[in-house]
Amino acid sequence: MPVPVEYFQILAGILFAIGVMGVLFRRNLLIIFMSVELMLNAANISLVAFSRSLNNIDGQVIVFFVLAVAAAEVAVGLAIIIDLFRKEGTVDVNRVRLLRG
Amino acid sequence: MDLFWLIPFLPLIGFLINGIGIKWVPKQLAGLIACSVVGIAFAIAVGAFLELRSLPVADRSVTHVMFPWIMAGQFNVNVAFLWDQLSSVMVMIVTGVGFLIHVYSLGYMKNDPGFKRYFAYLNLFTFAMLLLVMGDNFLLLFVGWEGVGLCSYLLIGFWYQKDSATDAGKKAFIVNRIGDFGVLLGMFLVYWNTGSLTFVEVFERAPAVFIAGAALPTAITLLFFLGATGKSAQLPLYVWLPDAMEGPTPVSALIHAATMVTAGVYLFARASGLFAMAPDAMMVVAIVGALTAFMAATIGLVQNDIKRVLAYSTVSQLGYMFLAVGSGAYIAAIFHLMTHAFFKALLFLGSGSVIEACHHEQDMRKMGGLRKKMPITSTTFMIGSLALAGVPIFAGFFSKDEILYNTFTSGTLGAIGPVLWVIGALAALMTAFYITRAVAMTFYGEPKDKEIHDHAHESPSVMTVPLMILAVASTVGGFLGIPIFMKYNVMHNWLGPLIGGGGHGAHGGDHGAVTEHGTTHLAAGPSDHGGGHAEHNVTLEVILMGISVAIALFGIVWAWQNYVKHPKRAEAMGARFPGLYKLLDGKWFVDEFYNAVIVVPIVGFSKFLWTVVDSEFVDGLVNGTGKLMRGIGSALRPVQSGLTPNYATAILVGAIVIMGYVVLGGAR
Numbered sequence: 001m002p003v004p005v006e007y008f009q010i011l012a013g014i015l016f017a018i019g020v021m022g023v024l025f026r027r028n029l030l031i032i033f034m035s036v037e038l039m040l041n042a043a044n045i046s047l048v049a050f051s052r053s054l055n056n057i058d059g060q061v062i063v064f065f066v067l068a069v070a071a072a073e074v075a076v077g078l079a080i081i082i083d084l085f086r087k088e089g090t091v092d093v094n095r096v097r098l099l100r101g
Numbered sequence: 102m103d104l105f106w107l108i109p110f111l112p113l114i115g116f117l118i119n120g121i122g123i124k125w126v127p128k129q130l131a132g133l134i135a136c137s138v139v140g141i142a143f144a145i146a147v148g149a150f151l152e153l154r155s156l157p158v159a160d161r162s163v164t165h166v167m168f169p170w171i172m173a174g175q176f177n178v179n180v181a182f183l184w185d186q187l188s189s190v191m192v193m194i195v196t197g198v199g200f201l202i203h204v205y206s207l208g209y210m211k212n213d214p215g216f217k218r219y220f221a222y223l224n225l226f227t228f229a230m231l232l233l234v235m236g237d238n239f240l241l242l243f244v245g246w247e248g249v250g251l252c253s254y255l256l257i258g259f260w261y262q263k264d265s266a267t268d269a270g271k272k273a274f275i276v277n278r279i280g281d282f283g284v285l286l287g288m289f290l291v292y293w294n295t296g297s298l299t300f301v302e303v304f305e306r307a308p309a310v311f312i313a314g315a316a317l318p319t320a321i322t323l324l325f326f327l328g329a330t331g332k333s334a335q336l337p338l339y340v341w342l343p344d345a346m347e348g349p350t351p352v353s354a355l356i357h358a359a360t361m362v363t364a365g366v367y368l369f370a371r372a373s374g375l376f377a378m379a380p381d382a383m384m385v386v387a388i389v390g391a392l393t394a395f396m397a398a399t400i401g402l403v404q405n406d407i408k409r410v411l412a413y414s415t416v417s418q419l420g421y422m423f424l425a426v427g428s429g430a431y432i433a434a435i436f437h438l439m440t441h442a443f444f445k446a447l448l449f450l451g452s453g454s455v456i457e458a459c460h461h462e463q464d465m466r467k468m469g470g471l472r473k474k475m476p477i478t479s480t481t482f483m484i485g486s487l488a489l490a491g492v493p494i495f496a497g498f499f500s501k502d503e504i505l506y507n508t509f510t511s512g513t514l515g516a517i518g519p520v521l522w523v524i525g526a527l528a529a530l531m532t533a534f535y536i537t538r539a540v541a542m543t544f545y546g547e548p549k550d551k552e553i554h555d556h557a558h559e560s561p562s563v564m565t566v567p568l569m570i571l572a573v574a575s576t577v578g579g580f581l582g583i584p585i586f587m588k589y590n591v592m593h594n595w596l597g598p599l600i601g602g603g604g605h606g607a608h609g610g611d612h613g614a615v616t617e618h619g620t621t622h623l624a625a626g627p628s629d630h631g632g633g634h635a636e637h638n639v640t641l642e643v644i645l646m647g648i649s650v651a652i653a654l655f656g657i658v659w660a661w662q663n664y665v666k667h668p669k670r671a672e673a674m675g676a677r678f679p680g681l682y683k684l685l686d687g688k689w690f691v692d693e694f695y696n697a698v699i700v701v702p703i704v705g706f707s708k709f710l711w712t713v714v715d716s717e718f719v720d721g722l723v724n725g726t727g728k729l730m731r732g733i734g735s736a737l738r739p740v741q742s743g744l745t746p747n748y749a750t751a752i753l754v755g756a757i758v759i760m761g762y763v764v765l766g767g768a769r
Contacts, residue, residue: 023746023749029745096745097743097744
């Protein structure tokens with residue numbers, strides 16, 4: 001008896017919500033970054049689960065794309081964070097307000 | 102005569118050489134070029150005139166088409182010159198008197214730093230004036246009309262270092278604009294109704310298009326007359342002419358006495374066929390002319406600046422010309438235009454000679470007793486004065502007399518003719534008085550300023566020879582128009598077939614064949630000219646002539662008694678009528694009136710536009726837009742906090758809203 005698809009969706013929802021909370025409430029840019037990854041992977045779980053229950057391979061194909069893009073994003077994002085730390089001496093988002101109007 | 106189209110271009114060439122080469126052309130050469138182009142133009146004009154005279158009367162109208170100028174659908178205008186009885190006379194006056202004044206200027210402007218500029222302007226003026234009198238259509242006439250206005254402005258303000266000169270130039274230009282607007286509207290009406298601007302075509306079609314005495318020809322005539330009041334210094338726009346005396350004196354002689362100011366008279370003579378259809382307008386013209394003649398003469402009585410006396414005299418004499426035009430006596434008007442060109446140019450040049458001798462002193466109260474110092478100038482000036490005063494055998498007598506006679510008997514004026522005659526006769530009395538006064542104050546009596554008198558000297562011959570030639574013309578010129586009853590009147594015989602002596606001006610003209618040279622011979626068709634004064638009342642004319650002679654002599658003697666025999670009496674006379682004297686000395690306060698009624702309100706309104714409409718409203722609008730944007734910006738500024746979590750929250754909220762919309766509403 002396979003695990004029902006609803007369980008996977010609930011798990012994905014919980015993970016996504018944790019990711020959102022992390023992005024909104026944490027101040028360390030690295031943690032925020034990890035939270036974003038969490039949100040992406042929540043979406044991946046949801047896609048894969050639907051793909052399996054519907055017997056449609058498309059969802060899993062999209063996940064591969066998401067993984068590839070996420071990897072690229074991590075590379076760029078980490079580079080930005082390192083550069084920011086070198087320039088500002090901090091990765092606290094509340095103290096980096098370069099875009100303030 | 103094949104060369105007559107060259108006439109206007111000769112001064113243009115002179116202008117281009119002197120104007121473009123103002124840095125390189127040597128001074129002597131510049132003067133030589135400027136004089137010789139006008140001299141050659143005069144020679145060609147005389148030759149073409151003689152050739153025209155040898156043609157039969159019916160063929161005395163030649164058009165030379167230079168090139169098509171404007172071709173827009175139905176609207177066709179050529180640059181074409183007309184050579185007929187009227188334009189040949191005008192061209193000879195312009196180039197002949199102009200040539201003498203050019204030569205005189207060689208002496209008068211000898212030491213002026215703007216010598217070359219002066220001659221360039223003078224040539225340009227001559228070009229524009231020749232366009233005006235030779236153009237075969239209203240548009241070309243208008244180009245000349247504007248051109249002479251421009252040159253007048255340039256030459257009045259020639260000594261631009263002087264504020265008064267530049268102000269006078271601006272005044273002349275602005276006042277003339279008011280008149281030009283009338284000419285422009287008149288031209289529109291002419292084209293609108295006849296579909297052409299060419300003189301011959303317009304006058305050919307006019308009888309079929311316009312109803313004599315109707316509103317349309319009256320409106321056209323009055324609009325043209327508005328232009329004439331500006332250019333020819335009539336009431337109410339005459340105010341610029343006295344101020345124009347700020348320019349060099351030969352300019353006053355050429356532009357503001359002999360040629361430009363007579364443009365209005367020329368326009369009326371040229372378009373006489375049109376004007377004859379508007380008897381009401383002619384009445385207005387005659388009345389305005391008579392009043393101008395009278396009013397300007399009264400002001401002339403009390404002026405102390407020798408040039409201003411002559412300026413008001415010019416306004417007054419132009420008034421006579423319009424009186425003649427209004428009476429339908431176009432030939433008399435042109436005749437007076439010619440004699441006036443001679444004697445007024447003479448008087449102005451003579452006054453220039455005096456001013457030069459007195460080291461640019463123009464106040465007659467500081468002159469006196471110059472007769473022995475300057476024999477040629479004083480003799481020629483007196484000949485000019487006699488011509489102006491209307492003493493028999495001198496030119497002004499014949500022309501003024503013809504005008505007054507025509508006013509008295511005019512068919513169009515009817516009952517008010519004799520009234521206008523009285524006004525004209527009174528003006529003639531004052532004319533004789535003020536010019537005698539000027540002669541007396543300048544050349545007779547005791548020297549009032551010893552230093553000026555001691556330094557005074559006769560002018561060089563380059564200045565006195567033109568004076569002598571003009572003096573001869575002022576003496577014999579009148580015999581071209583000896584009274585009609587003596588049968589042999591050159592002016593009438595010459596101009597009569599074109600213009601007609603009196604009211605019935607519907608002269609037609611047929612297009613002839615165009616020859617290979619692009620020259621069209623225009624047959625002056627059968628014209629019922631001379632109708633207005635067909636039967637001459639010889640007795641009446643002799644009586645009127647006797648009266649005007651008596652008036653002229655009385656005016657001269659009266660002034661002589663007051664200013665030469667008993668100089669104290671003149672002052673006593675001013676003191677006896679203080680109110681009148683003040684009125685005349687203040688020039689009827691017309692300038693003050695215009696200032697109060699027109700200038701001050703305009704300045705006030707402009708100030709209102711500047712301080713309220715522009716500074717407050719327009720600027721407020723612009724600045725307000727800016728302020729509004731700044732306000733919105735600063736209101737929205739806090740949104741851009743720079744805090745990443747805030748942005749993230751906004752994204753989340755946005756995402757939730759969109760998702761909620763898709764799930765709850767958008768799915769439907």
